[in-house]
Amino acid sequence: MERRRRSGGRRRRRPSSSRAALRRKVRELRRLVPGGEAAAGSQLILRTADHIVRLRAKVELLRALAELYSGAPAPPHARAAAAAAEECTYGCVDP
DSSP, X not given: OOOOOOGGGOOOOOHHXXXXXXXXXXXXXXXXSTTGGGOOHHHHHHHHHXXXXXXXXXXXXXXXXXXXXXXXXXXXXXXXXXXXXXXXXXXXXXX
16 A cells, blocks of 8 residues: 655654653753743743843843953943843843
8 A cells, every 4th residue: 555645745743752842842941041940831931031131131241341341332232231131121030
């Protein structure tokens, strides 16, 4: 007997393998985000968003410091990012 291929020739993944992949990704996210180990699923998303905002602010702050010490003027958005590093705008969750 001949097997028919689906359009595009792709095979469907088994649901269990995609669930296992999702569990691995959530486990890794919990490891990377401060306070993620103890957070529930919805809290983990909030903590992740907060962590991303803080990391971006730190990067902008470091860029501003690098420009300051190199003698070049710091852009206004870098100064604003430095202020944002002190105060979170996305409903911060204490780690």
